[in-house]
Amino acid sequence: MTTARDRFDGDGAPVLEVEDLHTRFTTPRGVVRAVDGVSLSLAPGETLGLVGESGSGKSVLGRTLMGLIAGGPTTEVTGTVRIGGQAVHELTAKQRRRLWGPEIAMVFQDPMTSLNPVRRIGVHLTDPLRLHLGLGRREARERAAELLDRVGIPEPRRRLDQYPHELSGGMRQRVMIAVALSCDPSVLVADEPTTALDVTVQKQILDLLAGIAAERRMATILISHDLGAVEGRTDRVAVMYAGRIVEKAPTKDLFAAPHHPYAEALIGSVPALSAAPHTVLRAIDGTPPDMANPPDGCRFAPRCGRAEDRCRTEPPVLAETAIDRTVACHFPVDGPAAVPVQEAAR
Incomplete structure (x- = not known):
């Protein structure tokens, strides 16, 4: 089987390309714009951190990239997601299922509910191996035991015959990772992979x-609230707010000097180890907007101390401030408004 990684390693092109992606849900309260114009790309071997408050659209974005959320009576998906040059949402449901495993896989955020409680661990692992790789029953079982051993589960052969409820939360999450990696995907979406687990x-x-x-x-998207984990384990970071990416930058640059006020506030809310005991934690004033009725202009403006009249009427465009760095803000933290790299170089 030829995978996206095989096609792209030689020329250095992205393994995942997302252009102007929108995911909308029709509800009794109106249309919810859960993902609203997201564009990004990911190279083989690169890890992208995706951060933002709950409700910012991170998990919906991950599921839309997978093709788990597609058009329907109450759902609308527009824009383009390409994996290995294939436009995911132009494929039929059957064709999309063929991508899950060899091309793109996902580690879901709740290990307690992501596994089918009435199916043995071995079945969770051998089914994708037999479907996508064409392995026989015995060969698939051997491969499944190797995968469990690879993710650090003791007595892997015995675990194949156990049910999810017989494993701890940490072991269940390792099983989910083994399932996601079973067909050697080109892209992995890890959605809060450490939720409810001890440190x-x-x-x-x-x-x-x-x-x-x-x-x-393997290209990886790490969706996480844990900014410490993102800072130490990613190459680039995309900050989401209210369905949109408001800043993208190399990880080191973003944490050293965030340009968007929201990114600055997120990083500032992390407790410092050097802080004195009983130091009051910093919080972001206000609450995220109602995505069925988002505010005009910049969606962060009602919570932003730098907002001016322009921010409340004119939506900022994601523009480059330096090579491989973009921000959507009329009055970024570093001073002048963002401009294209070509103009900034003049």
């Missing part, structure tokens, strides 16, 4: 994902 297990899971991504040159 020690969180580190183990993140180390495991980073090691496998480096070993296989």
Whole structure:
């Protein structure tokens, strides 16, 4: 099987390309613009961190990239998602299912509910191996045991015959990772992969994902609220707010000097180890907007201390401030408004 990684490694082109992606849900309260004009790309072996408050659209974006959310009576998806040059939402449902495993896979955020409770662990693993790779029953079982061993689960052969409820939360998350990696995907979407896990297990899971991504040159999107994990384990970061990306930058640059006021506020809300005991935590004033009735202009303006009249009427455009760095803000933290790189160089 020829994968996206095979097609793109030689010329260095992106393995994942997203252009002006919109995901809208029709509800009794109106149309919810969960993802509203997102564009991004991902190269083989690259890890992109996707951060933002709950409700900013991160998980909906991940599921839309997978093709799990497609057009329907109450759902509208527009824009383009290309994996290995294939436009995901132009494919039939059957064709999209063929992508899940060999081309793109997802680690869902809740290990307690992501596995079918009435199916043994071995079935979760062998089904994709038999469907996508054409392995026989015995060969698939051997491969499944190897995968469980690879993700650090002891006694892997015995675990194949167990049910999800017999495993701890950390072991269930490792099983989810093994399932996602079973067909050697070109792109992995890890949606809050350490939710509800203790700190020690969180580190183990993140180390495991980073090691496998480096070993296989797998492109990874790490969706997380944990800015510490994102800072130490990603190459670039995209900050989402109210369905839109408001800043994209190399990880080191973003954490050293965020340009968007929202990105600055997010980073500022992280407790500092050097802070004195009982230091009051910084919080972002206000609440995220109602996505069925978002405000005019910049959606962060009602919560932004730098907002002026222009911000409340004119939506900012995501523009480049430097090579590989973009921000959507009329009055960014570093001073002048963002302009295209070509104009900034004059």
